[in-house]
Every structure is written in C-alpha cells, then in structure tokens.
Amino acid sequence: MKKWVALFLAVSACLSLFANGKSDAPASSAGGVTSVDFYVWSDGNDEYSRFFDSFNEQGLNVKINPKYIVPADYGSKLTTLLAGGISMDAYMQKSQTDMFPQYYNGYIEPLNDLMASHNYDYNQVKSWDASISIDGKVVALPHRGGKYYTYYNAKAFEAKGVPTPTELVQKGEWTWDKYVEISQLMSDNDEKTFGSCLYTWGSCSVYPAAQEGMNFINADGSIDVDNSLLKSFQIRKTLEDGLDSPRLVDLKVTKTHYSQVFYTGMAPMLLIGEWFPGTVQNGFSKDLIKGYTLEDFRITRLPCDSADYNSIGAPTFGHVHAKSKKKDAAFEVLAWMASPAGALVEAKMGFLPPMVDDKVMEVLSTNVPDKTSLEYFTEDVPVKPFFYTKYGSKVEQIISQYVEKYLLGEISDSELIPAFKAEMQTIVDTTN
Amino acid sequence: MTSRIKISNILSNIIILITSFVVLVPIFIIVTAAFKNEVDIFERPAALFTENSGLFNFQQLEMFPRYIWNSIKVTFFCTVIQLGTASTGAYAFSKLKWKGRDTIFLLYLMSMMIPIQVIIIPQFMIIRSFGLYDTHLALIMVASFTVFGTFLIKQFFMTIPDSLLESARLDGAHEWLIYWKIVMPLAKTVLATVLIFSFRWFWNEFFSALIYLTSPELKTLPLGMTDFVTEYMVYYGPQMAAAMISIIPVMILFISLQRFFIQGITASGIKG
Structure with missing residues (x-):
C-alpha cells in the first residue's frame, strides 16, 4: 500500500512539473x-x-x-x-x-x-x-x-505651535535652511518622533541640487556637479546628526517605507512625489493611519532657495x-x-x-479636502526632472553610495566634490 | 590541569558562547516576532512575548500549504537529480581514465566562480525557447548539476581503492554495475552531505524562482514570503511566521542525517 501511495505522489508531482507553462504563449485573441x-x-x-x-x-x-x-x-x-x-x-x-x-x-x-x-x-x-x-x-x-511636494500633518504642527510649511510658503520663507529649522522644532529628539523624513532613494538626498538645475552629467557627457551637491548632503547629515530625521541606514535596514514613517507619526513632514495623496488614501482605507484624519493632511511646495519656484520630478x-x-x-x-x-x-x-481639468479637480478635492493644499497640488509650476539622461540610472547609484559614505563620515566636505566628479567621469567613459 | 590549558578552555568556551549568541539571536528574533504584531516587533528591549502575542501571523499564511508543497516538490527533484549527476560525474572524473579529464574537471570547477546574475540572461533565453518559463521544470532544469557536489563526491571516490574496482572489472562487471553496486553503497555518507547541502540550497533558493516563476500558484516558499512585501509596507510578522515554518523541514533533515553528514564532511576532507 505504502509503495502505491509513494508511486501516486511521485507521478502526480512529476506531472505537475509541466503545469502552467503558458505565460510565454504567442499573441492570442478570444472572442x-x-x-x-x-x-x-x-x-x-x-x-x-x-x-x-x-x-x-x-x-x-x-x-x-x-x-x-x-x-x-x-x-x-x-x-x-x-x-x-x-x-x-x-x-x-x-x-x-x-x-x-x-x-x-x-x-x-x-x-x-x-x-x-x-x-x-x-x-x-x-x-x-x-x-x-x-x-x-x-x-x-x-x-x-511628476512633481515633488512637502506633505505634512497639520495636527502635529498645531500641537507644537510651529509655523506650517504652507504659512512659510505664503510668506516666501520656505527655504532649505528653514526646512532644517522647522524639522528641528518638530522633532522630539528621542529617535521615535522626528521632524521630517528624507527617503532612502539617491534622488531624495539631492533635492536642493536638482532644484537648482544641477544635472550631474549633461546629455552631451559634460560633468555638471557643483557645491549644491555638498549642500544637499549637509542638510541630510545635519538632520540625522540632530535626530531630526530618521537615519537613512535605519530606514534601509528595517525596510521602512516613507509612508509608514508618515502614517505612524514617526515624522510629521515628508518630501516626496505627487503619488503620495494616493498612498495616503490607501493608508486610510486599510486603516494604517492612526491619530489623525484626512482633514489634517496638507500639501505645499518644496522648500526652495530661489525666488522663482520650481519643483522636481518626472x-x-x-x-x-x-x-x-x-x-x-x-x-x-x-x-x-x-x-x-x-x-x-x-x-x-x-x-x-x-x-488636470475641472472634473479631475472635483475628484481630487475629495482626496485633498484642504483647498489651499489642492491649489498647491495642482498649480502649474516649472518642473525639473532628476538627472534625466542616459547616464541617469548610474548617477543615482553613485549618489546612493556617496550619501552613505558622507553620512558615515567616510568622506569629508573637501573630498566630496572631486571624488564625485571622478565617478561621473567614469560613468561617461564607460557608457555607450 | 595546567593553568595554560585552563585559560585555553575558558577562551574556547567564551568563543563558543559568543558564536552561539550570534547564531541564536536571529532565530530568537524570528520565533518571537512570528507571534507579535508589527509594532511590538520593533519594541526595544525585545520581549519574548507581549500582551498582544498570538497566532494571527500564522493565520495569514493561507497560501503557504501550496507554497510548501511547491518547495518540497522542486527541492525533491532538484536534490535527487543533483545526486545522480554529481555522483556519476564524480565517478567519471575519479575512476575512469580518459583524455582531458583533469582539464575538463578544472574548467567545471571554474564555472563555480561565475555568479548566477551573469548567466541568468542566456539561461533564461534557453528556458524560454523550451517553453518552460513559468513552470517548476524550469527551476529543476537549471539546477540539475552541482559543481560543488561533484567535487565533494569526487574527493570521496578518490579514497576508494582502485584495486576494488579492478577486481570487479576482472569478474566482468561493467562500469554502471560497479558504480551502482560497489561505489555508491560505500558513499552513503558523502551522498548524505550533498543531499543536505542541495536540500538547504533549493529550499531557500529565491533568485531563480523570482526570475522563472510568475503565476502565484507556482510560488515556492522563499518567493511566497514576498507576499508580505508590498510597495508601501513590509509585514514582518507573517514573514517571520513563514520563516519559522520554512526552517522546520531543514532541521528535521539535518537532525535525521547529521551522523552521515559529519562522517561525509570528514571523509571528503572538507573543513568548516
């Protein structure tokens, strides 16, 4: 009996090995x-x-x-x-x-x-x-x-009595230095509640540089790296060292998604792309967001050092x-x-x-109930894409490597730009 | 006992304790996290159980009986086929004399140094041209040969005296008979070693499964664990519960074969 059972199992297992091999089937149409x-x-x-x-x-x-x-x-x-x-x-x-x-x-x-x-x-x-x-x-x-924005939880700002990014945008004061200052004010400095979050992607560590139009490598292969790269890295390091932003390495190791950081109140402010209101809607529908409501969800411009505002993204x-x-x-x-x-x-x-037309605006208003936020979300502003050339994917990998080195103190301020330029040149020399 | 030996013993024990700690802590985390909710998993200091602990993570594993069956099936065939190819290959490389044998063996060994990421695309094209994309047979075919296993068994076969085989040949036995009736029974220990290595490898194999499988119902256990990695969240609790389940078959196999395993390692001269 045992032999028959074993034989039956072996035969059925053998037969099932051939199952489901149809995904690569040629074009078909039915009915x-x-x-x-x-x-x-x-x-x-x-x-x-x-x-x-x-x-x-x-x-x-x-x-x-x-x-x-x-x-x-x-x-x-x-x-x-x-x-x-x-x-x-x-x-x-x-x-x-x-x-x-x-x-x-x-x-x-x-x-x-x-x-x-x-x-x-x-x-x-x-x-x-x-x-x-x-x-x-x-x-x-x-x-x-494709646009990046500042997203924040107004309830958290109200609780701390800190001016909101929207108020600062309206006063023309929402600069990168102000972003650091507000993040510091919003942080509890206890490694549980931070002031803001910059995510782990290479692009998230170079917002100011990208906003200033730094292209890293131009389409013609010329190198375009200046001190705004250093400034971008310094912003992240200042925030991490002061426990005002979750550490990049911690987010990476624990695979903590930026949405989780925002949902849980770990950081009340987040700089990320135009898809985030959809993510938040998903978070509310799956009951992942605690302690605040959609009414508290706010959107405004990114910090910007230039008088002529532009966003970034694709x-x-x-x-x-x-x-x-x-x-x-x-x-x-x-x-x-x-x-x-x-x-x-x-x-x-x-x-x-x-x-975006009137119908779209009407629908969006249900997901972004705050009228001012909706205006900023849909305003027509210039958008600069991140390192948008055939070298772009490799550039982002190098940014990720160098921001980690910089945050870990393995590369100094004076070494950063020359070393980074050398890496960019290697990319140009090795890309067809 | 001299003081020098005492110090040496104390140092050895400390090293064993530290090593055990390093090995056991991740298992401790897996086991405890399997019963915790997402918030409690990251609470520090880590507690064995919390007031919220329960079996809820295991209840989310409704697809896992299928994944486990898929893993058992794939692992079984991969392991059996590898034992066959590795032992026959090892026999040919150690007990048969033919021109270019050592050079080919060297080339075979060198192939072990090529990372899978390098060969995956040509391999994928072959599998696709056979119409095997999204089948378990694809996983089995690409895993039919083991260089390490062949090397391990060859090392063992070399310890079997050639005179034994010569006697059999003089008595009229052909090579298959010698291989099956004389050499293989002597090689149980090393075969058990290769079996455990292969089983453990395929049980945990993720990359090939990711590339070759698409249909949810074909997922193996490691691939199934990605069910809890969504775009926005990584659900560690159910992942840990699944990891805990996945450890069990390997442990059972290792414990039941550990006698052969240790003998096999010793006999083949592999250390560490």
Missing part, C-alpha cells in the same frame, strides 16, 4: 478580445490592480492581462525578462531614467506612428514631452504627473514593448491611461494625473 500582457510592480491588491480593473471593466475589445511583479524586485526581474526576450506587450517604468538604456537597447517601441494611426491627441500630455521623449521620439505615455509612465505582437492593442491601453478617462480613475485613487 474578438485582444489580451495585452502588461508588466507592473504590484502585489495584486493596490492602485495598479485597481487601475487595470477599471480599464477591463469597460468591456472594450482590448483587455489587460496583468503580470504583477513583487515591487522590491521589479527592476531585476524586468531587466531579465527584457534581455531574455520574453513575450510582453507593455510595461510600467519604475525608474524613469532606465528608459534611456532600454530604448537604446531596442526594448521600447517609439509611439509616434501609433499615435498618428490611433488619432491620439498628444497635446493632452505635451507638457511632459521632455520627460517622455528621446531623440525626438515619444517613447512613453504618462498616467501620472511623470510615471508605461511603454509599448518593441517586440510585442499586439502593439496596437498595447497602445490603446496606454492611450486610455493617458487620457481624461484614465486621469479621472487616477484622480479617484488620489494620484495627480498628467492632465
């Missing part, structure tokens, strides 16, 4: 509906799954077949899938500057012809042209805008895969996402769409 394999970072129960569901619920003749990849490992898996020639129709770009090497390696389909054949009105998203074009070709369509977008056999269908999905209809869905989830 006139074309299925588009769309890769995205998602756990299958978040804003992207809802976004895809909204598209599929329309009952069009194109359906999204979502391919969810664990957010933390999206980059490495996507790179392998693209290089390995997997059958894919479209994918979302998590790290915007990665679009340059992906385009030059032939993974991204230019959209100009598709836009023309589908009569897509590019004027809707033309303001983002610099962020979605390479060498005059449109290579992506955005479904979210939109979030998707691409049509160059080897897709269903490019038209994949484009239809992207075009919907970058249309007023897609914008409304994004706005309902609390995200800033790439285009």
